[in-house]
Amino acid sequence: MALQPTIATPNLDAGHAIALLRDMVRIRRFEEKAAELYSASKIRGFLHLYIGEEAVAVGAMRALRPEDAVVATYREHGHALLRGVSADSIMAEMYGKQEGCSRGRGGSMHLFDAATRFYGGNAIVGGGLPLAIGFALADKLQHRQRVTACFFGDGAVAEGEFHECMNLAALWKLPVLLCCENNLYAMGTALKRAQSQTDLSLKAAAYEIASWPVDGMDVVACEEAAQRAALAVRSGEGPCFLEFRTYRFRAHSMYDPQLYRDKREVEEWKKRDPIATFQNRLTTQGVLDDANMKRIEDEVASEIEKAIAFAESGTWEPIEDLTRFAYSGEKPT
Amino acid sequence: MSPDAQKVKITYREAMRQAIRDALIRDQRVFLMGEDVGAYGGCYAVSKGLLEEFGPDRIRDTPLSESAFVGAGIGAAMNGMRPIVEIMTVNFSLLALDQIVNNAATILHMSGGQINIPLVIRMTTGAGRQLAAQHSHSLEGWYAHIPGIKVLAPATLEDARGMLWTALEDPDPVLIFEHGTLYNMEGEMAVDAGAVEISKAAVRRAGTDVSLITYGGTLGKTIQAAEQLAASGVDAEVVDLRTLRPLDTESILDSVMRTHRAVVIDEGWRSGSISAEISARIMEGAFYELDLPVERICSAEVPMPYARHLEEAALPQASTIVATVTRMMGGHG
Numbered sequence: 001m002a003l004q005p006t007i008a009t010p011n012l013d014a015g016h017a018i019a020l021l022r023d024m025v026r027i028r029r030f031e032e033k034a035a036e037l038y039s040a041s042k043i044r045g046f047l048h049l050y051i052g053e054e055a056v057a058v059g060a061m062r063a064l065r066p067e068d069a070v071v072a073t074y075r076e077h078g079h080a081l082l083r084g085v086s087a088d089s090i091m092a093e094m095y096g097k098q099e100g101c102s103r104g105r106g107g108s109m110h111l112f113d114a115a116t117r118f119y120g121g122n123a124i125v126g127g128g129l130p131l132a133i134g135f136a137l138a139d140k141l142q143h144r145q146r147v148t149a150c151f152f153g154d155g156a157v158a159e160g161e162f163h164e165c166m167n168l169a170a171l172w173k174l175p176v177l178l179c180c181e182n183n184l185y186a187m188g189t190a191l192k193r194a195q196s197q198t199d200l201s202l203k204a205a206a207y208e209i210a211s212w213p214v215d216g217m218d219v220v221a222c223e224e225a226a227q228r229a230a231l232a233v234r235s236g237e238g239p240c241f242l243e244f245r246t247y248r249f250r251a252h253s254m255y256d257p258q259l260y261r262d263k264r265e266v267e268e269w270k271k272r273d274p275i276a277t278f279q280n281r282l283t284t285q286g287v288l289d290d291a292n293m294k295r296i297e298d299e300v301a302s303e304i305e306k307a308i309a310f311a312e313s314g315t316w317e318p319i320e321d322l323t324r325f326a327y328s329g330e331k332p333t
Numbered sequence: 334m335s336p337d338a339q340k341v342k343i344t345y346r347e348a349m350r351q352a353i354r355d356a357l358i359r360d361q362r363v364f365l366m367g368e369d370v371g372a373y374g375g376c377y378a379v380s381k382g383l384l385e386e387f388g389p390d391r392i393r394d395t396p397l398s399e400s401a402f403v404g405a406g407i408g409a410a411m412n413g414m415r416p417i418v419e420i421m422t423v424n425f426s427l428l429a430l431d432q433i434v435n436n437a438a439t440i441l442h443m444s445g446g447q448i449n450i451p452l453v454i455r456m457t458t459g460a461g462r463q464l465a466a467q468h469s470h471s472l473e474g475w476y477a478h479i480p481g482i483k484v485l486a487p488a489t490l491e492d493a494r495g496m497l498w499t500a501l502e503d504p505d506p507v508l509i510f511e512h513g514t515l516y517n518m519e520g521e522m523a524v525d526a527g528a529v530e531i532s533k534a535a536v537r538r539a540g541t542d543v544s545l546i547t548y549g550g551t552l553g554k555t556i557q558a559a560e561q562l563a564a565s566g567v568d569a570e571v572v573d574l575r576t577l578r579p580l581d582t583e584s585i586l587d588s589v590m591r592t593h594r595a596v597v598i599d600e601g602w603r604s605g606s607i608s609a610e611i612s613a614r615i616m617e618g619a620f621y622e623l624d625l626p627v628e629r630i631c632s633a634e635v636p637m638p639y640a641r642h643l644e645e646a647a648l649p650q651a652s653t654i655v656a657t658v659t660r661m662m663g664g665h666g
Contacts, residue, residue, distance in 0.1 A: 069412065103445025112444035119411060119448065124435045130404020131436065137405055138412035141364065141390055148408075161431070164401030171396070325446040326480045328504040 012220060014287045020062075020219045021282060022296045024054040024275045027078035029300045030087060033308070034077065034094060034108075038254050042311075043094045045107045046123075048075040052249030053183060055274035057082055059222025060149060060179050060242070063230035067117070068147045071132040073181075074109035074123040079151060084116040087307035097314030104317055105325065125186070126159030128152060129178075133165050136174035136239075147233045149177040155186025157200055166207040166241075173238035177230055178204065180241065181216070183248040188260035204241035216246030217272040249273075338523040346516040348490045348526075349379050352497040353417060355527075357387050360415055363501060366393040366402055367419030376421050377457060377516050403429035403454065407437050407506070410452040415501050420456040423472045423510065437506040438481030449504040453497065458486075459512040459550040459600055460648055466636035469644075471600040473510040473549070474607030477577040483507045484577040485531055486549035488515065490522040492575060495529030503531075512550030512600075531576055534584035540570035543658055544588040546611060547598040548574035551649050555598050558654035567662050577607055585611060586618045593624040594661055598649050603631035628657050 031051055037043045050057065053075075061082040064070065072079040080090055085101050093100025094108050101113045102121070110121035119135070122128035132150035139146040156162050157180070169176050180200055184191050191198050204211035210232065214225040222244060229240035247269040251258055258266075282288035343351075356363045365380060371394040374381035384392040395402040399420060406418035420426045426433070433454070440448050460469035477484045483505060487493045493511070500507035537552065538559050547555045552573050559569040572588050574581065589595045595615055599608035612627040633647040 071408075098445075100445070102443060102447070105445045106443045110443045112440075112447055114444070114447040120440070120444070122436075124431055127404070127431055127435055130401045130432055131408035131411065133401060134405035134408020134410070134416075135412045136408075138409040138414045141409075141414065161400045161404070164396070164398035165404075167396060168398065168401050168405065323480075325442040327483075328441065328446075328449060 017282055017287055018292060018296070020058055020223065021275070021278055021288070022300070023058040023082055024219060024278070025296055026300050026303070027054045027057065027081060028275060029297075030081060030304055030307075031077055033304050035250075035254070037094070037308070043108065044096070045109070046074070046253045047094070047108050048253050049248075049250040050075050050078045052269065052273070053181060053216065053246045054078055055219035055222050055278075056179070056181050056216045056244040056246050059219050059224075060151075060177075060226040060244075062223045063177070063226035064147060064149055067144070068149060069117045069119060069135045070149050070151075071119050071128040071135065072121060072151045073125075073128065073153060074121065075153070076111055076121055076151070077108065080111040080113065080118055080121070083113070083118045085111060085113040085118055087303050088310035089113070091307035091311040092314045095311040095314060096316075097311060098317040099310065099314040126152060126156035126161040129156065129161050129165040132176050133168050133174060136169070136176040137172065139175055140172070145234055147175055147177050147230050149179055151179045151181055153186065154180065154182040154184065154191050154200060155189070155194075156180075157203060158186065158194055166204055166209060169239040170207045170209045173236075175233045175236070176239045177226070177233050178209070178239055178241040179226075180243045181246060182243050183246050185248065185252070185261065187252045188256070190260065201241060201243040204243075209239050209241045210237070211241035211243065213243045213245055216244035217274045217277070219274055219278055247272075338525055340521040341524050342519060343490060343522045344516065345490055345493045345518040346377065346379055348493040348522060349497070349511065350381070350383070352494050353380060354383060354386070356417065356498055356501055357383070357391060359498070360501070362413065362415040363417060364391040364393060364414065365417045365419060366395055366406060368395055368397055368421055370394060370419050375419070377513070379516070380419070399425055399428035400432055404432040404436060406452050406454065407432060407440075407450055410450045410506075411440070411448055416452055417497070417501070418452065418454045420454060422468050423456050423458040424467050424470055426454075426456050426472070433476070433482065433508075434479055438479045441505065442481060450506045451501070451504050452506045453500045453509060454506070455509045455511060457513045458510040459514065460632070460637045460644060461514040461550065463639055463641055463644060465639040469637035471550075471632065473508070473577055474599065474601040476508055477580070477607050477610075479578075481505070482578065483531070485509045486575065486577060487511065488549050488552035488573055488575070490518070490520050491526055492529060494522060494526045496531055498528040499531045507531075510549060514550050518553070532579065532581065534575055534581040535573045536570060536588065537573045538569065538571040540568040540592065542568045542592055542662065543594040543596060544570050544572055544592045545596050545598060545654065545658070546572045546574065546585060546588070548577065549600070551598045551600050554649065554651045555654060558651040558658070561651065561655050562658055565659070567658060569658060580610070580614065582614050582618065585614060589615055589619045590622045593622055595623070596628045596630060596654065596657055596661070598630045598654060600632050600649060602634050603629055604634060606631060625661055628661065630654055630657060
């Protein structure tokens with residue numbers, strides 16, 4: 001008997017499916033606009049797009065509650081948006097305006113928002129993992145039923161901090177949800193050129209962490225895995241490691257001619273575009289029609305236009321405030 | 334403290350232990366974490382007995398994963414705790430440099446002032462115990478280069494007892510450098526000794542002829558030198574910096590303006606050092622008050638050797654200080 005298409009998940013109701021689709025479209029359109037604004041020199045510095053990987057963040061973030069914490073990477077616009085950081089404040093941050101979520105001190109790579117417990121925006125590969133370990137340790141010591149979700153890429157697996165943290169997470173049975181976004185490239189270095197063992201979930205398993213690979217191009221699979229893992233983590237079973245197998249459609253950042261990969265490979269992966277495939281499934285199922293889709297696109301477009309207007313009308317922090325926040329309170333010399 | 338307050342005989346090690354114990358009792362959010370702090374009792378026996386009293390959650394032995402457990406301290410501090418992280422020696426702290434410099438020092442500013450890191454990191458520094466080139470260096474001056482962290486160097490029993498609590502109350506990350514030769518230092522301390530302020534230098538010996546500016550492990554040698562100089566009619570003032578960042582420039586200049594001569598004594602290397610910074614600040618702030626150029630007595634520019642005679646030759650010594658000051662006074666006495 002042929003396998004059923006994965007969309008036949010019994011408890012995926014129409015409203016929920018459309019919400020998942022909408023979340024992915026939100027990230028995609030926001031980032032497409034960010035890329036345009038980068039070309040127009042409105043946004044500077046480094047800009048790392050998540051396009052192609054949206055299903056991962058959409059699925060994973062659904063498993064989190066407001067009291068949980070998120071530690072993400074420098075490719076985090078989508079995570080921040082879904083966590084509830086407003087598109088306005090993210091866009092203003094990328095413009096460098098003081099209305100930005102990090103007051104223009106962080107930029108694209110360092111989105112922070114204490115209100116939604118979104119703790120970066122960390123641009124040292126692997127460097128967010130120890131922070132997440134500490135968040136989870138604090139929750140465990142305080143007997144709080146919270147999850148810390150830590151996102152990192154396949155590149156982080158090569159860092160010593162990754163191995164130190166896998167060990168600590170397991171050794172101390174910490175409530176941390178380890179979300180490895182394996183997009184097969186650490187900047188331009190293919191996973192197979194960097195790792196003797198390319199099955200990354202096995203690395204976590206070696207530390208006695210419950211771990212499994214997930215189809216990172218399938219938003220339903222991502223959500224299902226994240227819900228299951230978050231439940232285990234929240235109930236005190238210790239860490240879980242999800243290896244989301246995904247792919248980055250765009251360049252690493254805005255300066256990358258992509259000499260390290262074959263265009264045909266990119267085209268092959270694009271056939272599995274998480275948005276297009278899910279949209280097709282929902283249309284085939286009769287859950288989604290053109291009117292629904294248009295409404296999603298219109299709502300998202302309007303949110304983004306509003307964010308751009310907000311960023312454009314934002315203000316520059318006075319130069320006199322330059323050294324503010326190096327320390328709390330008074331400015332030491 | 335009243336002048337006739339009862340005094341007890343105590344070592345620097347015991348004063349530090351009292352400070353940690355006091356912090357653990359005062360605040361449930363405080364915990365101590367590091368290599369061999371628990372079952373072993375601390376590599377310098379500072380935390381001896383604390384595991385039995387406070388249990389393994391709060392006296393937390395870690396694997397040899399400096400980057401992970403220092404980063405975990407940062408994350409725990411971001412998530413409501415008041416961690417004390419112990420690193421065995423400053424040389425080992427280099428394995429955690431990423432977390433200290435890229436995370437602890439940056440996150441408040443990078444997040445636009447949203448996220449504080451009330452973390453204390455303690456570590457041993459300095460030479461004098463024939464531990465050679467991987468356990469003996471004085472890199473606190475390096476850390477003092479970094480905006481976003483505070484750097485303390487307790488050189489007295491009162492500071493060993495009192496700096497920790499003030500550091501824990503600080504909303505920003507504080508590094509405490511304990512010179513390895515100080516742990517056995519014994520003296521009298523008031524039984525009610527408690528928190529001390531951490532922003533001001535202290536004059537340990539008042540004098541009128543020359544300012545001897547130092548901190549940490551060389552304070553004892555400097556006072557010894559000042560006593561010898563007194564015997565030959567030179568009245569040296571000894572300034573204990575106590576805090577290397579932020580530097581108390583005002584107290585340094587105040588002393589130099591009275592004595593018109595300055596010698597900086599620092600166990601760090603001379604090139605690109607905290608002694609260079611102090612000398613520059615004196616030049617900037619008191620150039621026309623100086624009778625002579627500022628002198629510096631630092632460690633020889635060599636990795637610390639093992640053999641006792643070589644190690645002694647590499648380090649600032651009381652005899653060098655006496656000779657330098659005598660030479661200075663000879664010309665202008």
